[in-house]
Structure formats: structure tokens, C-alpha cells
Amino acid sequence: MIATARQRLNALGIPSIYAVLLLFYLVAAVLVALFGRGTFISGANISNLAVRSVALGIVAVGQTFAILAGSLDLSVAYLISVVAVMSSYTMQGDPDRVPRAVALVLAIGAGVGLANGLIITKLRLNAFIATLGTGLLMQGVLNASFDNFAGSVPSSFEQLGYGKWFGVPISVVMLLAVAGVGSFILRRTRFGAHIYAVGGNRETARLSGVRTDRVIIGAHIVCSLTAALSGLFIVSRLRAGAPWVGPDGVYDLESIAAVVVGGTALSGGRGGVWGTLGGVFIFSVLDMMFNQLGIDPFLKQVLRGLIIIAAVASYSVRSREAAA
Amino acid sequence: MREITKRFPGVVALDRVSFDCRAGEVHALVGENGAGKSTLMKVLAGVYQPDEGKIYLQGQPVTFHHPQQAQRAGISIIYQEFNLLPYRTVADNIFLGREPTRYGLIDRATMRAQTVALLKRLDAASIISPDALVADLSVAQQQIVEIAKALSFDARILVMDEPTAALSSSEVETLFRMVRSLQEEGIGLIYISHRFAEVFELAQRITVLKDGQKVATVQAADVTPDELVRMMVGRELEHYYPPYATPEEIGDVKLSVRGGGNAHLHDINLTLRAGEIVGIAGLQGSGRTELAQALFGADRFTEGQIEVRGRVTYIGSPLAAIRRGVGFLTEDRKGEGLSPNQSVRDNVLLAFRAMKPVFSLSRRNGGGRQPSVDALAAEVDLRAASLEQEVAHLSGGNQQKVVLAKWLAAASEILIFDEPTRGIDVNAKAGIHDRIRELAREGTAVLMISSELQEVIGMSDRILVMRDGTIVGELPAGASEADIMLLATGQAHAEKEEAR
Amino acid sequence: MATQAVPQESRGATWSRTLLRRLAAVPPIYPILVVLFAWIIYENPNFTDPPVFLAFLRRASPLLILAAGQLFVIAAGGYDLSVGSLITLTVLGAALMIDGDPSNTYWVIGALYLIGIAVGVFNGLVVSFLRVSSFITTLGMLLTLRGAALLWSDGAPAGYLPDNFRVFGRRFIDDVPVLGQLPYAVIVLVVFGALATFLFHGTNFGKQVKALGDNPRSARLSGVSVPKVRILTFVFSSIAAVTAGILLGGFAGVSMDVGTGYELEAISAVVLGGAVLGGGRGSIVSAMAGALSLRALFTLLNLLGLPSPYRAAVQGLIIIGAAAYAAYRERHR
Numbered sequence A: 001m002i003a004t005a006r007q008r009l010n011a012l013g014i015p016s017i018y019a020v021l022l023l024f025y026l027v028a029a030v031l032v033a034l035f036g037r038g039t040f041i042s043g044a045n046i047s048n049l050a051v052r053s054v055a056l057g058i059v060a061v062g063q064t065f066a067i068l069a070g071s072l073d074l075s076v077a078y079l080i081s082v083v084a085v086m087s088s089y090t091m092q093g094d095p096d097r098v099p100r101a102v103a104l105v106l107a108i109g110a111g112v113g114l115a116n117g118l119i120i121t122k123l124r125l126n127a128f129i130a131t132l133g134t135g136l137l138m139q140g141v142l143n144a145s146f147d148n149f150a151g152s153v154p155s156s157f158e159q160l161g162y163g164k165w166f167g168v169p170i171s172v173v174m175l176l177a178v179a180g181v182g183s184f185i186l187r188r189t190r191f192g193a194h195i196y197a198v199g200g201n202r203e204t205a206r207l208s209g210v211r212t213d214r215v216i217i218g219a220h221i222v223c224s225l226t227a228a229l230s231g232l233f234i235v236s237r238l239r240a241g242a243p244w245v246g247p248d249g250v251y252d253l254e255s256i257a258a259v260v261v262g263g264t265a266l267s268g269g270r271g272g273v274w275g276t277l278g279g280v281f282i283f284s285v286l287d288m289m290f291n292q293l294g295i296d297p298f299l300k301q302v303l304r305g306l307i308i309i310a311a312v313a314s315y316s317v318r319s320r321e322a323a324a
Numbered sequence B: 001m002r003e004i005t006k007r008f009p010g011v012v013a014l015d016r017v018s019f020d021c022r023a024g025e026v027h028a029l030v031g032e033n034g035a036g037k038s039t040l041m042k043v044l045a046g047v048y049q050p051d052e053g054k055i056y057l058q059g060q061p062v063t064f065h066h067p068q069q070a071q072r073a074g075i076s077i078i079y080q081e082f083n084l085l086p087y088r089t090v091a092d093n094i095f096l097g098r099e100p101t102r103y104g105l106i107d108r109a110t111m112r113a114q115t116v117a118l119l120k121r122l123d124a125a126s127i128i129s130p131d132a133l134v135a136d137l138s139v140a141q142q143q144i145v146e147i148a149k150a151l152s153f154d155a156r157i158l159v160m161d162e163p164t165a166a167l168s169s170s171e172v173e174t175l176f177r178m179v180r181s182l183q184e185e186g187i188g189l190i191y192i193s194h195r196f197a198e199v200f201e202l203a204q205r206i207t208v209l210k211d212g213q214k215v216a217t218v219q220a221a222d223v224t225p226d227e228l229v230r231m232m233v234g235r236e237l238e239h240y241y242p243p244y245a246t247p248e249e250i251g252d253v254k255l256s257v258r259g260g261g262n263a264h265l266h267d268i269n270l271t272l273r274a275g276e277i278v279g280i281a282g283l284q285g286s287g288r289t290e291l292a293q294a295l296f297g298a299d300r301f302t303e304g305q306i307e308v309r310g311r312v313t314y315i316g317s318p319l320a321a322i323r324r325g326v327g328f329l330t331e332d333r334k335g336e337g338l339s340p341n342q343s344v345r346d347n348v349l350l351a352f353r354a355m356k357p358v359f360s361l362s363r364r365n366g367g368g369r370q371p372s373v374d375a376l377a378a379e380v381d382l383r384a385a386s387l388e389q390e391v392a393h394l395s396g397g398n399q400q401k402v403v404l405a406k407w408l409a410a411a412s413e414i415l416i417f418d419e420p421t422r423g424i425d426v427n428a429k430a431g432i433h434d435r436i437r438e439l440a441r442e443g444t445a446v447l448m449i450s451s452e453l454q455e456v457i458g459m460s461d462r463i464l465v466m467r468d469g470t471i472v473g474e475l476p477a478g479a480s481e482a483d484i485m486l487l488a489t490g491q492a493h494a495e496k497e498e499a500r
Numbered sequence C: 001m002a003t004q005a006v007p008q009e010s011r012g013a014t015w016s017r018t019l020l021r022r023l024a025a026v027p028p029i030y031p032i033l034v035v036l037f038a039w040i041i042y043e044n045p046n047f048t049d050p051p052v053f054l055a056f057l058r059r060a061s062p063l064l065i066l067a068a069g070q071l072f073v074i075a076a077g078g079y080d081l082s083v084g085s086l087i088t089l090t091v092l093g094a095a096l097m098i099d100g101d102p103s104n105t106y107w108v109i110g111a112l113y114l115i116g117i118a119v120g121v122f123n124g125l126v127v128s129f130l131r132v133s134s135f136i137t138t139l140g141m142l143l144t145l146r147g148a149a150l151l152w153s154d155g156a157p158a159g160y161l162p163d164n165f166r167v168f169g170r171r172f173i174d175d176v177p178v179l180g181q182l183p184y185a186v187i188v189l190v191v192f193g194a195l196a197t198f199l200f201h202g203t204n205f206g207k208q209v210k211a212l213g214d215n216p217r218s219a220r221l222s223g224v225s226v227p228k229v230r231i232l233t234f235v236f237s238s239i240a241a242v243t244a245g246i247l248l249g250g251f252a253g254v255s256m257d258v259g260t261g262y263e264l265e266a267i268s269a270v271v272l273g274g275a276v277l278g279g280g281r282g283s284i285v286s287a288m289a290g291a292l293s294l295r296a297l298f299t300l301l302n303l304l305g306l307p308s309p310y311r312a313a314v315q316g317l318i319i320i321g322a323a324a325y326a327a328y329r330e331r332h333r
Helices: A002-011 A017-035 A044-070 A074-089 A095-122 A127-145 A153-160 A171-188 A188-198 A202-207 A212-238 A251-259 A273-293 A295-319 B035-044 B067-071 B090-092 B108-121 B139-152 B169-184 B196-202 B224-233 B289-296 B318-323 B333-337 B345-352 B373-379 B398-408 B427-439 B453-459 B481-489 B491-499 C009-026 C029-043 C051-075 C083-098 C104-128 C133-150 C163-171 C184-202 C202-215 C215-221 C226-252 C260-274 C282-304 C311-331
Strands: B002-008 B010-018 B026-030 B052-057 B060-062 B075-078 B157-161 B188-192 B205-210 B212-217 B253-261 B267-271 B277-282 B303-306 B311-315 B326-331 B414-417 B445-449 B463-469 B470-474 C172-176 C180-185
Touching: A002 A044, A017 A273, A044 A074, A044 A171, A044 A188, A044 A212, A044 A251, A044 A273, A074 A095, A074 A127, A074 A153, A074 A212, A074 A251, A095 A127, A095 A153, A095 A212, A127 C260, A127 C311, A153 A171, A153 A212, A171 A188, A171 A212, A171 B427, A188 A202, A188 A212, A188 B090, A202 A212, A212 B026, A251 A273, A251 A295, A251 C133, A273 A295, A273 B060, A273 B289, A295 B169, A295 C104, A295 C133, B002 B035, B010 B035, B010 C029, B026 B035, B026 B196, B035 B075, B035 B157, B035 B188, B067 B075, B075 B139, B090 B108, B090 B139, B139 B157, B139 B169, B169 B188, B169 B196, B196 B224, B205 B224, B212 B224, B224 B481, B253 B289, B267 B445, B267 B470, B277 B289, B277 B427, B277 B453, B277 B481, B289 B318, B289 B326, B289 B414, B289 B445, B289 C133, B326 B398, B333 B398, B333 C215, B345 B398, B373 B398, B398 B427, B427 B445, B427 B453, B445 B453, B453 B481, B470 B481, B481 C172, C029 C282, C051 C083, C051 C180, C051 C184, C051 C202, C051 C226, C051 C260, C051 C282, C083 C104, C083 C133, C083 C226, C083 C260, C104 C133, C104 C226, C163 C184, C163 C226, C172 C184, C184 C202, C184 C226, C184 C282, C202 C215, C202 C226, C215 C226, C260 C282, C260 C311, C282 C311
Parallel strands: B010 B212, B026 B188, B026 B205, B075 B157, B157 B188, B277 B445, B277 B463, B326 B414, B414 B445
Antiparallel strands: B002 B010, B002 B052, B052 B060, B205 B212, B253 B267, B253 B303, B303 B311, B463 B470, C172 C180
């Protein structure tokens, strides 16, 4: 039954993960109705679900770019912390300083992405080690300069985290916009096509004249920019930034997990942004389900880990990939 | 192409070869494995630069330093292994790196239209959609995509390297139609193949290469397949091979297969006896390596029966084969036979140690009554600075010796050699041949696969010829090259048919 | 065995060439370690006193043990990201199972090792048969084990570990000649290190691990049982994690973060020690030297008055630098 649903969705161009998402959602609704408190299917809940997904979702979109190109980025969590702290510190609660802060953190994001990309392509380092290194660098510098909440966010900026437009939370709009832009880039620009090529088979891409180094650097810049955006969202919710924000949320490993659960192969070359969002939503549905069922939140962590393994196993069993 | 010469370390791959191709012509290039066909085409396509000689395109001299230059000049090669991205669409693949754009975004509509136009030229627009994923296409269809890609570069010369190797007969027909329609467009096609039926069906001219030299260029109408075979082979016995085994030296049956088959093979019947060297000849794709892998349990038989030393047994994995005394020296010694970053000693002892319990001590010399690694190295005449040196740094010949030592250490009684002297210089070859004969004399049953007919004839006490996944004939020692080739190409049948 | 003919050159030239070649072959981690120790001693001459140095070793022992275990997995071509969470699980689980009653300590330790072995087997099975990459598999286990640890302890790590459990991390043997007090942790470290070295360099297992990481195809065609070897590497890594957990629980006590980040530190240590991510090379001693260097680095930074936050930054720089250098050496062999 799941197989045919998958096929039908694939024919429509929708990643198959959404069939699983729907399944999870319905199961959750049933379980909550039977054992939990409150209703599961309600406008407020769906809105809640979406907002919960924003922080991880935005950075996962960027991680998708990195992984599609055959790389990955472990530094995003620390970058998020840097952005959270730097933006709130620069803003100091003053609405006039918001544009300056946003520009600053986006520049930082682009710079970090550039650095990651250069280290990987020019020093020819393994992405794991390279981004681990830059992440630690950022954490170190940040922790040395700040050890607590710094600055604050003006209430106008908090709109990003809490405001609504015609009933839809602004943050969700931002998430969908980021995903939309990401998907657009991947599908409709040369850069996007080249990302798939480089991730699929770097040699073939190179022989066809694709500038593989530039593509990888570009993918990393996109990834870091989304991490910066995610950091801005988080700080708008927290009202001030602190150095532990990124690692606390485990954004690095979780974004990678969301990407692979969503159908993008860790080796690169196939998958996409909407699949990743599907993965993020699944995690959120599980979260909410456990909350409303009164299940221990730690059990959810246990299940999350197992689900990641099961999801990837099902993909690779289907396509017979070799394992490392 | 005039007087093209290309040298690699230790071997002259091409020796003053001249070759030309006209617009609208199909010019076939034939020769046995290693004759230089692929090398010549790679020179043409800019993958290699010739050491001497020049290439002229429509009368103008050209030099290519990079395959892309050749491609842009209108020369494209369709290799046997396709260079496609499996998870991208047909259109994506064809236009990779050159996607048409409008206002900075990919112009999908134009890309699709141009792809369809290309496919129409090949009469395939109705079967292949530009939006299909390459991974979902059959091998034949993927080939069509490769051809379309070449056409998209305005190819004037198209080289096809063994294009029908993986095609069914109806797909071959489709390919022929395509070739003819491309001819009509004025494109010159260079067709490398060893399937004479196709060569004679398609080609106007045929060039025969042998040992890096051009033997002749003939009109297809003026020559018979038989004459072609004789032009491809037939040379003086270059070097002295060790003598064949006498009947007394041939002992018991060590391994026999009856009715063996799997996904690639069928009706395999063979016996290997102690003291005997059985040669396996056949063209590329005939199933020789698959046979070796099946005997070794790497890609096991799914039907039939194997007997080792008289007892029926099942070889389901390499370890099982090793325990039963089978050793396999693979074709690709670096990729499949050695651990490049490990020492000579560790490589030599790897198979031996694999048979022992996993936590047993790894003795420097295997322990017990096992001969020391030093002794084994001396036995195979290994030349290395030390036994602890990493094998990646050894010469090809020495690497082969390490692999041999590995199987000697594992006390293999049945040895399978797949292209034992490929890529090894002349001096070392003789040494390896002597060694193989010595091993046979000591009681080992040897199965030797080789694409060098000289080697097969010189070494084998019996020759089995393979074609299309099965053994089509057996020849005695000292058979002629022509005999072998006739069986290998299937001409023997044709001759018999005519003789009736 | 014949040796290649070498053109004659002056004996002096040959001698210095051999010496240079030998020096170049020494993994760069050892000179680094020497420099770090020299600098530490310069900043704090007390470092050469046995109690000070042994205290340093005691604190460093969990990472060294972890690095030794991780080397097996990396040499076989994979990653084990689950070890940090396994440490947390070990510590929290120990507190819960012992429940303050010292007579439980020994069977609990046994149970913990069983859990560790089970985790290792699971990791190995998934990677070998479900064909999920080791990165993802152990990543999933990282989350699962952490969740399990927190679940078990209801998120509030409580209980204390009795003395006979903490003895391994905390206590020492008194009146040892020359050294004075010898921490148990150092003894555990040495024993584990010796065991790991023996397994990696002295048994067929170790050779097969390296062959597997170097060229899996060729290893299989030489008779190596790839799944079995791979599973054993994960099991050994998990055993190392449990051991490290016992030591950490000894001197650090029970807390939720006890194991966090250790997996990345362990991998960094192994890379610093000269193993190549992707497999085929490495030695236990170098991996432990890498871990020792990391700890020495932190100690040094403390002595220099650099606040602890900076340590992460420096660690990051060192990792990038060392890995880049290793990659450079690989390419120019």
C-alpha cells in the first residue's frame, strides 16, 4: 500500500517521503485521539507543527545543498550560535539597528561558507574534518567573547518569531520562502544543475567542463547563509542570543539526518529540498505526538535515532548502494 | 591521422599508424585485444597526445590537449562505459555544462526541444523522453543518449568502441539503422568491433591493427572474414616458452565442473588436473573472467556441480574457495589483488591468515610449518627493498609476484591466473611464465586466462575457447592462432556451414 | 631475496639520506607531542613531578582509550559517532543500576559491557547488511543512546556512584616506588592500550582490519570475512567507550553531558595521530599520541592563561592544519 502511494506521488513529482509523513500524521492523530489529550488535527496544531519546524527546516534546506554536492557541513550549529549572539548584540534592542545586524550576520554566514568551501576544495580536506574544524573555531572564538546572553532583540524584530500575516506565522512564510528559493535554484539555474552533477559524479562533471570547485564552494555558501537565517529566527524567538543556542539544538547532526531521511543520498547527486522538508516535518509530527501522548520526551530521542537508521536503510535497500 | 606513434613506459602502443576516415563512411577498426585500437582512438579524441605524427581534420592540422577540445572540434567517442549521470534526466545529461539559459535561468523548453530534435535524428524520439531519468533507461537506450550527446556537439566524426557488447539483437538492428542514417548525414563513423558479422554489414573499409602497427586497410567488399582473421594474427613465436607437460606429468583431477551456470555463464564443463595448464581464450565479453569468479566463489555458480579432489562441494564465497585450495590472481591486480598501503609481508600472508581464527596471533612468517615470507619471496623472485615496504611502490611485475606469493602462502593447489602478464615488461614476463610452468610441475592445477594468443598457445597444455558465456571448443596444445580466433569469433561455425 | 641495484654514492650521502628518510617517515604527531610537553614544562616546571604528570594522564585516559577504540573503526574505513552517547549511557546507567549499593558494582560493570557489545554488534550489522553508511548508522545511534540514557534516568541524573565504582577513575595505589601514587586510571589505560596494540598489530584481526579499510574488494577476494571483521571493530570501539565511561564516571561524577562531544574529539585525535579517514593505515600508539596531544594542548592553553573557551578554537585550527598536512603527505608519497 505504501509502495503504490509512493509511486503515485513520485509520478506527481512529490518526494515519496510525504507518503510516510501522511502516514505518520494519521497514526499520530489516531493515537492521540485514543490515548492522549486534546485533538491532534486542528488548525492551531498544524500551525504549531509548522513553527516548530522552522529553525531546523531552514538550515536543513541549506544542508541539502551541501550534501547534494557530495559534501556536508558540521559547522552549522556553531554558526547559528554566532549569528544569534552577534545579531542580538548588534541590535541592542534598537529597531534602527536591525538592518545593520542582519547585513552583518549574512556577511558572516557567506564568509564562513566561503571558508568551508575553500578548505575543502583547495586544501582538499574531507568535509567532515574541515567543517568540524571551522565549527570548533567558531565555538571557541564565540565562547571566549561571550559567556551569556548578549544584547537583546527589539520587539519589532520579534515579529519574525511570533508575528502572523493573515493568520499564517511569518516564520513559516520565511521557511516556505527559503525552501521555495532553494528549490528554484536547484531546479532552474545552471548552478543547481551543476550541484547535482558534481554530487553525482565529480569526474563526469569535470570532463563536461563544470567548474567543480566553484560549485562546491557555492553550495557551502548557500548552506551557511541558511544557517544564518535560522539563527536570526531563533534569536527572534529567544529575544536575545546566547552561545549555547546552536549546539543545544544539535542543528548539525539533525539537519543531516533530516536531509537523508527526506531522500537525499548522503553520497550526493539526488534528492531535493522538499524531501528534506518532509523529513523535518516528520520529526516535528513525532515531537508533537509524543507531547500530546504524554510520552517521555527522551523516548522520542530514542525513536528519532532509530527512525533515521530505518529510513536510510530503506532507501539504500532499494537502490543497493555500497556502505562505508 | 598520419604516422601516429605513441609510447608508454615499456611498450610502444602505436607504431607509425596512419588512418583516415571520410565523411559519410563507416570505417571499421579491428584487431585482437591490445592491438592498439583503443589507444589510437584515444589519441584522436585528445585523451592522449601522440609522441610523433599529426592529426588532420578536413585538411587542417590539429592538436588536442584535452578531450573537450576534440569534442568541440567535432570528434566524439562513445565508450563502452558510459559517462552519464544516472539520476539526472536525458536532457540534463546531454547539455551538462552547456545548459541553454534565458535571463540567467535554465531554459528548459529550449533544452527539451533540442533534445527531442537530436533524438529524432536518431529515430528515437518516440521511445526516449527528454525528461526520463537515465537510470530508468535500458543499456541500449543509454547508448542512444550518449550518441545524442555526441551529436549535440555537432560531431563530424563519431567513434564507437564495441557498441554492441551489451545489446540484444533487436537493439543491434536499431543501432544499425542509426548508423546508416548518421552516414547519410555525412558523419564519418569509426567502428571498433570484433563481431565480424556487424563489421561486414556496416563498414565500407576495414583497417586491421596488430601489435600497434597497421597491417592493412581494405575495402570490406574485397576481403573475406577468414582473410581478416589471418591478417589479425599470425606472427613468429617471439620468445621461448617453457615446454608443455608430458602425459606422465599430468596427474589427478583437482577440480571439475559439470553443467555450471549463473547469470553470465551456461553449460560450463571443465576439468583441471594437477600438472596441467589449461588456457582460456576468448574475446572481450565472452565470459572468461566471470568463469574465474564463479570458480572462486566471488560470483558463484547457481547451477551445476563442482567437485574438488573428487568430492562434491559448494563454493559459495572466496573464503570457501581458499579453504578448498583455490587461488585467484585477478586481472586488476592493484584494484582487486592487493592492499596497496600494506606491506609486502602483510599482503603475502593475507589469505593464509584469513583461514585462521580471527584473533590468532599474526606471526611474521605464518607460523608452524609454513614457509617463511623470505623464502616465498625468493621463490617468486621478488625484487623489493624490504618486506615491510608498501606494495603500492612496487613495479607491476613485482606486484604480480606478491599476489602469487600470497597464494603460495595459502597452499593453493588450484591456481587461476587472469591476464597474468598484462602490463608487465618483456623481461619479467618470461620469468612469470617459467614460474607458472614450475608450479604446474610441482602439482598445481593451473587455469590461465589470457587475451594474448601467443601466451595462450605457448603456455597451455589444453586450450578452451569461450564465447557468449560458454565454452565453445577445446583445442590441443600448440593450436594455431587462427584456429582459436575462428572459434572465438564464431567464424568456425560459419566455415562449417559453408563447407556443407 | 634480491635487492635493487643502487648506483654507488658516497657513504656519507647514503647515510644522511637514510636518516632523512627515516625522519620523514615518523608520524608528525610525535614531534608535536614533544614540543607541547616541552612548552608545558617550560611554563610549569612542576609538570615533571610524578603526581602532576600522573594527574594529567588520569584526566586524559578516557580520551586515549576512546581514540584507541575509534582507530579500529576508522582503519576499517568507517566512523563511530555513537561513542559519546554510549559513555553517557554508561555513567547514567551505572548510577541507576547500582542504586547506591556497592555490592552491585561488579555485576553492573559486567552488564554495562554487555550493553556496549550489543551496541557494537548492532552498528556492525546495520552497516554490513542493511548497507547504511557508518556515518548515518552511528549518528542514529548517537541520538538513540542519548535518548535512552535520558529516558532511563528520567532526565534528572540522580544517584551517586559508590566508591568501589569510582575507584577506577579516582583512586590510586599508594607507595609505588619512584612514582608515588599511581592512579588506577593510568593502570587501566596502560592495560587497555596494551590490549589494543596487541589486537591491532599482533593478531590477524588487526591485519584484516587494515586490509578491509585499504581495499575492501581485494580483502574479500583474499578470504577476509568482511561483515565479521567490521562488526568486531564496532564492538571494540563500544567496549572502549564503556571503559572510558567507567573512568569518567569515576572522576567526573554523574551528569547529563558527561559524554557529549567525545566522539568528535576521538575522531580528531585519531586523525591527528596520522590515520587517514578512509582506512588502511594507522597505529594505536599514534592514535593515543594524538589524544595525548589534544589534552596536552588544553593543559598548555590553561597554563598560558588562555580561557577555556579558546580551546575549542585552537582545537579547530589544529585539526584543520593537521588534516591538511596529512592530506598533503598522502598525495606526495
